[in-house]
Amino acid sequence: MPAPRTVLLTGAAGGLGTLMRGLLPDYGYELRLLDLRPVEGEPDAIVADLADRKAVREAVRGVDAIIHLAGISLEASFEKILAANIEGTYHLYEAAREEGVGRVVFASSNHAVGYTPHPRGDDPLIPVDTPRRPDTFYGLSKCFGEDLAQLYWDKHGLETVSVRIGSCFPEPTSVRMLSVWMSPADGARLFHAALTAEGVGHTVVHGSSDNTRLWWDLTSARALGYAPQDDSEPFAAKLVAEQGELDPADPAQARIGGHFVTDPPIWPY
Numbered sequence: 001m002p003a004p005r006t007v008l009l010t011g012a013a014g015g016l017g018t019l020m021r022g023l024l025p026d027y028g029y030e031l032r033l034l035d036l037r038p039v040e041g042e043p044d045a046i047v048a049d050l051a052d053r054k055a056v057r058e059a060v061r062g063v064d065a066i067i068h069l070a071g072i073s074l075e076a077s078f079e080k081i082l083a084a085n086i087e088g089t090y091h092l093y094e095a096a097r098e099e100g101v102g103r104v105v106f107a108s109s110n111h112a113v114g115y116t117p118h119p120r121g122d123d124p125l126i127p128v129d130t131p132r133r134p135d136t137f138y139g140l141s142k143c144f145g146e147d148l149a150q151l152y153w154d155k156h157g158l159e160t161v162s163v164r165i166g167s168c169f170p171e172p173t174s175v176r177m178l179s180v181w182m183s184p185a186d187g188a189r190l191f192h193a194a195l196t197a198e199g200v201g202h203t204v205v206h207g208s209s210d211n212t213r214l215w216w217d218l219t220s221a222r223a224l225g226y227a228p229q230d231d232s233e234p235f236a237a238k239l240v241a242e243q244g245e246l247d248p249a250d251p252a253q254a255r256i257g258g259h260f261v262t263d264p265p266i267w268p269y
């Protein structure tokens with residue numbers, strides 16, 4: 001596969017999309033942007049709903065690869081998740097298949113396995129083939145996306161790297177995030193590796209920095225050539241002083257998905 005150059009970035013107006021718009025051009029990519037909402041400072045961005053199959057097909061035409069971030073990123077009603085994350089992702093994959101796009105990088109989530117207890121003490125890191133345990137309809141939609149990616153690889157030869165993103169924000173803001181945080185710079189490194197590694201078929205990877213308190217195994221991500229440079233530990237003392245260490249007796253603190261297992265935040269619009 002020749003190295004991709006033109007990349008469709010869906011969800012470009014969102015938090016992660018905004019971070020990646022800033023970082024990925026340094027790797028030589030030309031980004032085509034798509035979102036439901038206008039993208040600030042980007043008049044050429046495509047404003048379209050993933051429900052609009054014609055617009056999605058036009059958006060993918062001619063790109064080398066797709067980074068698929070668009071969708072509802074918190075819990076919502078099943079109907080809203082169905083439209084944006086399940087049907088929307090299906091529309092994107094169909095368009096990619098029809099237009100002959102070779103590779104998708106899919107923003108999956110830790111919430112696909114959110115009910116998995118996180119390791120403590122000397123427990124082994126969570127492997128990437130741990131059974132799915134979605135913690136919300138949102139997490140369930142990420143399981144669907146990973147399975148859709150597998151189907152399109154097996155049936156149509158369309159490659160995907162599904163990145164189970166932990167938390168990609170400029171800084172970790174909770175003790176839980178210390179274990180799953182992915183710095184924006186490491187996020188860009190991982191997306192670049194996912195776009196350029198040879199022969200990925202459908203590969204699932206965990207998306208985190210090289211955190212001292214890491215919960216999950218990064219082996220499959222490293223196998224793509226990902227070499228994380230950051231660690232959340234410098235943020236730990238302040239966060240632990242403010243919030244205390246995680247309490248394993250609290251159901252909202254004992255599992256990978258954190259409070260998504262008990263009181264998930266609801267998507268605001």
Ligand SMILES: NC(=O)c1ccc[n+]([C@@H]2O[C@H](COP(=O)([O-])OP(=O)(O)OC[C@H]3O[C@@H](n4cnc5c(N)ncnc54)[C@H](O)[C@@H]3O)[C@@H](O)[C@H]2O)c1
Pocket residue numbers: 010011012013014015016017034035036037048049050051068069070071072073074083084088107108109110164165166167168169
């Ligand atoms: N940020 C993280 O730490 C994190 C962690 C795990 C997974 N993810 C996943 O990464 C992706 C990006 O996350 P984010 O934090 O930037 O979320 P976000 O909510 O900030 O951005 C999502 C974007 O998708 C757009 N969108 C929603 N529905 C759409 C539709 N039907 N058609 C077109 N665009 C639509 C929204 O307008 C928004 O700009 C999401 O898929 C999310 O589930 C993010």
